[in-house]
Amino acid sequence: MTALTKADLADMLFNELGLNKREAKEMVELFFEEIRSSLEKNKEVKLSGFGNFEIRDKKSRPGRNPKTGESVAVSARRVVTFKSGQKLKSRVEGYVGIS
Amino acid sequence: MTKSELIESIISKQDQLIPVDVDLAIKMILEKMIQTLSANERIEIRGFGSFCLHHRASRIGRNPKTGAAVELASRSVPYFKPGKELRERVNVPV
Numbered sequence: 338m339t340a341l342t343k344a345d346l347a348d349m350l351f352n353e354l355g356l357n358k359r360e361a362k363e364m365v366e367l368f369f370e371e372i373r374s375s376l377e378k379n380k381e382v383k384l385s386g387f388g389n390f391e392i393r394d395k396k397s398r399p400g401r402n403p404k405t406g407e408s409v410a411v412s413a414r415r416v417v418t419f420k421s422g423q424k425l426k427s428r429v430e431g432y433v434g435i436s
Numbered sequence: 437m438t439k440s441e442l443i444e445s446i447i448s449k450q451d452q453l454i455p456v457d458v459d460l461a462i463k464m465i466l467e468k469m470i471q472t473l474s475a476n477e478r479i480e481i482r483g484f485g486s487f488c489l490h491h492r493a494s495r496i497g498r499n500p501k502t503g504a505a506v507e508l509a510s511r512s513v514p515y516f517k518p519g520k521e522l523r524e525r526v527n528v529p530v
Contacts, residue, residue, distance in 0.1 A: 341478070369484045416518070
């Protein structure tokens with residue numbers, strides 16, 4: 338089972354929406370770049386029906402090097418979290434796979 | 437930023453497509469992503485991140501009001517792991 342990639346999304350826009358290959362590729366790039374650049378400016382992105390990309394500021398905390406057991410500080414950082422929306426949640430929650 | 441603001445912003449940044457096509461393209465991308473996850477398939481967007489499902493086993497829960505035990509069915513929840521470029525661009529020194 339292979340994962341869905343930007344190339345697959347561009348193919349879909351080419352096949353189903355009739356964009357040419359270059360337009361399709363650019364549209365996919367623009368979509369993800371727009372989300373990244375909003376998050377970079379500390380602005381969360383709310384995609385109704387899909388989910389919200391949020392920003393969290395994490396304080397520095399003590400951590401450990403898992404290999405050596407040495408304690409090292411984990412520096413303060415800003416991270417992205419994703420909260421799935423109602424529609425996405427309800428469409429995936431019933432998935433009972435044969436794994 | 438909301439979905440409609442995102443669509444407006446993309447419309448203003450490109451000059452080849454008419455607005456209605458940009459609107460449709462974004463909605464098709466999101467719908468395809470939902471379909472992929474509902475089939476328990478991964479999404480891998482280089483430089484952005486990956487999405488997959490995490491599976492939760494069924495468990496016995498409690499009705500917090502009455503204390504009665506209720507069986508909660510196993511379920512799947514979407515999970516997003518930010519990619520390297522996204523992590524680095526967001527984690528600006530404050």
